[in-house]
Amino acid sequence: MTTTDVAMHMSDGIVNAPTSLIFGVISIVIVGYAAVRARADLDDRTAPMAGLVTAFVFAVQMINFPILPGASGHLLGGALVAILVGPWVGTLCITIVLVVQALLFADGGLTALGTNVFNMAIIGVFVGWGVARALRGLARRSRGRLLATAFVAAFVNTVVASLGFVLQYAIGGAAGATTGTVFALMVGFHALIGIGEGVITAATVGAVAAVRPDLVHLLRTAPRDAPATAVRGEGSSA
Amino acid sequence: MGAGHSHPLYLPGVSVVHRLPAEVKIVAAFLTVLCVVATPREAFWAFGGYLLLLAAVWVAARIPPGWMARRALIEAPFVVLAILLPFTGPDPRFDWAGMSLSHTGVLGAWNILAKGTLGVLTSLTLAATTPMRDLLLGLQRLRAPALVLTIATLMLRYADVIAGEARRMRLARIARGHDPRFLWQAGATARGIGSLFVRSYERGERVHLAMLSRGWTGTMPTTGAPAAARAQWIAALAVPAVAAALAVAGMMTT
Numbered sequence: 001m002t003t004t005d006v007a008m009h010m011s012d013g014i015v016n017a018p019t020s021l022i023f024g025v026i027s028i029v030i031v032g033y034a035a036v037r038a039r040a041d042l043d044d045r046t047a048p049m050a051g052l053v054t055a056f057v058f059a060v061q062m063i064n065f066p067i068l069p070g071a072s073g074h075l076l077g078g079a080l081v082a083i084l085v086g087p088w089v090g091t092l093c094i095t096i097v098l099v100v101q102a103l104l105f106a107d108g109g110l111t112a113l114g115t116n117v118f119n120m121a122i123i124g125v126f127v128g129w130g131v132a133r134a135l136r137g138l139a140r141r142s143r144g145r146l147l148a149t150a151f152v153a154a155f156v157n158t159v160v161a162s163l164g165f166v167l168q169y170a171i172g173g174a175a176g177a178t179t180g181t182v183f184a185l186m187v188g189f190h191a192l193i194g195i196g197e198g199v200i201t202a203a204t205v206g207a208v209a210a211v212r213p214d215l216v217h218l219l220r221t222a223p224r225d226a227p228a229t230a231v232r233g234e235g236s237s238a
Numbered sequence: 239m240g241a242g243h244s245h246p247l248y249l250p251g252v253s254v255v256h257r258l259p260a261e262v263k264i265v266a267a268f269l270t271v272l273c274v275v276a277t278p279r280e281a282f283w284a285f286g287g288y289l290l291l292l293a294a295v296w297v298a299a300r301i302p303p304g305w306m307a308r309r310a311l312i313e314a315p316f317v318v319l320a321i322l323l324p325f326t327g328p329d330p331r332f333d334w335a336g337m338s339l340s341h342t343g344v345l346g347a348w349n350i351l352a353k354g355t356l357g358v359l360t361s362l363t364l365a366a367t368t369p370m371r372d373l374l375l376g377l378q379r380l381r382a383p384a385l386v387l388t389i390a391t392l393m394l395r396y397a398d399v400i401a402g403e404a405r406r407m408r409l410a411r412i413a414r415g416h417d418p419r420f421l422w423q424a425g426a427t428a429r430g431i432g433s434l435f436v437r438s439y440e441r442g443e444r445v446h447l448a449m450l451s452r453g454w455t456g457t458m459p460t461t462g463a464p465a466a467a468r469a470q471w472i473a474a475l476a477v478p479a480v481a482a483a484l485a486v487a488g489m490m491t492t
Contacts, residue, residue, distance in 0.1 A: 011353075011354035011358070011359025012271050012274065012275050012352065012353045012354055012356070012358075013274070013275055013349055013350050013352065013353020013354050013357065014350055014354075016275065016276070017272055017275045017276035020272070020275060021272075032383065035383040035385055035386055038385060038465070039385060042385070046387060046447040047385060047392075048392050048442050048445050048449060049439060049442035049443060049446060050389045050392075050442075051388065051389045051390075051391065051392025051393045051396065051442065051445075052392060052393075052396055052438045052439060052441055052442030052445065053435075053438060053439065053442065054389055054390070054392070054393035055392070055393045055394075055395075055396040055397045055399070055400045055401075055438060056400055056434060056435055056438035056439075058393060058394075058397045058400070058401070059400040059401040059403070059404045059434065059438075060404070060431055060434070062404065063297060092385070092386060092389060093387075093389070096386065096390045096393055097393075099377075099390075100390065100393070100394065102361060103264070103361070103364065103365065103368075103373060104245045104247060104365050104370065104373065104405040105246075105247060105365065105437075106309075106362045106365055107309070108249065109266070109271065109275075109353075109354065109358075109361070110267060110268050110271045110357060110360065110361055111271045111272050111275050111357065112357075166439065181354055182330070184294065187366055190330035199425075200427065200428045200431060202428075203425060203428025203429055203431070203432060204428055204429075204431045204435060205432070206432065206433040207428070207429050207431070207432020207433060207435075207436070208432050208435050208436055210432075211432075211433075211436050212436055212439070212440075215435075215436070215439055219452065224266075235459045237284050
């Protein structure tokens with residue numbers, strides 16, 4: 001069975017040069033601000049952990065999950081990192097993954113980097129975080145509700161991130177389809193991907209919460225405990 | 239493999255292009271693709287010009303065209319998806335607002351195909367001639383925040399390790415008869431991703447302790463490679479200069 005990998009990485013030439021540049025500048029400003037804010041979440045002590053979380057996102061994007069027979073998608077991870085490490089560090093992680101993919105693996109165009117970062121690292125992470133944050137009271141109550149929160153956050157994040165693409169296409173689209181067509185296509189497609197993203201995100205957050213609840217940023221109340229001395233959960237996960 | 243010092247698209251060499259500092263190459267590649275993207279799609283000859291320009295860089299870098307073509311082909315699904323977008327996307331009953339599918343659709347597809355392919359080829363040229371460590375140094379010289387660089391360095395060092403772990407977990411699942419076809423069968427994959435996160439994070443904790451015991455101060459030590467000289471900037475920026483000339487000529491003629 002041949003499978004089609006559905007990725008959201010835009011190539012060069014999908015939107016015109018001015019739009020690419022505008023979104024590049026917007027992305028640089030927001031990611032720069034995220035780097036400043038992330039410093040409050042991370043001291044030099046925890047920067048290596050953020051590096052490993054980024055490596056994790058990178059590895060996870062190589063794992064495909066089935067959507068329908070013949071089509072598979074891979075995790076974008078916006079809501080996942082937002083829930084696990086918080087929005088500022090999460091934005092940095094996804095941005096770094098996208099930059100490395102563009103520079104070292106020719107995945108996603110160089111001029112499309114600004115738009116890709118805007119859609120996946122900024123909209124994706126912050127929408128995911130916003131939804132998760134709004135439902136935090138619910139998520140703290142039970143495991144089932146935490147999973148539901150993660151699912152909804154990931155689903156909304158995927159669909160809204162695809163709206164980012166529709167916005168960029170409406171501003172400076174270079175192909176021959178109308179904005180309405182692109183809107184229907186992208187939202188329909190990403191609603192499907194979003195279900196997969198939601199299921200995987202929920203299960204992943206659930207697995208982490210079962211073993212190391214102290215690692216789930218969303219559930220954290222007080223300033224974090226030293227992770228090295230955190231109490232382990234009962235046994236290891238599957 | 240290689241403890242994160244190389245990456246799969248790197249082609250070792252000692253050519254002029256390989257020796258250029260990474261920051262110069264990143265800027266030159268970005269500006270070149272920007273010119274490509276800014277070129278009007280009707281200026282067909284200009285895209286041929288860009289291809290010749292890249293071919294000249296490959297000659298200078300001693301990259302065999304076949305090597306480049308094979309790797310560009312790997313990226314093909316992603317370009318094909320872009321071409322299919324205007325064709326497969328709209329429902330037949332969907333009103334195309336009076337636009338002729340045969341004309342605008344084909345031009346749009348050509349636009350994405352030509353620019354996307356040239357973009358991939360440019361990125362491949364950059365990746366083929368720049369080792370990972372130089373790339374990080376280049377980003378540092380381009381004033382990326384120190385925290386971002388620390389995270390990126392560790393990410394690149396450990397991406398192979400974590401990806402290897404993910405691969406072993408997948409093999410273990412397959413060996414136990416895992417063959418997911420539908421979304422509701424993704425549970426085992428998801429639990430695997432969860433334990434991968436916990437393992438990555440705990441590895442991060444161990445790595446951090448190991449770094450502290452070796453005198454980690456909070457920033458990456460800089461390595462010796464010298465910063466770009468003016469002559470190197472001029473040599474590398476000649477490429478986007480030619481590209482800009484092509485882009486302007488393309489705009490004038492259409």
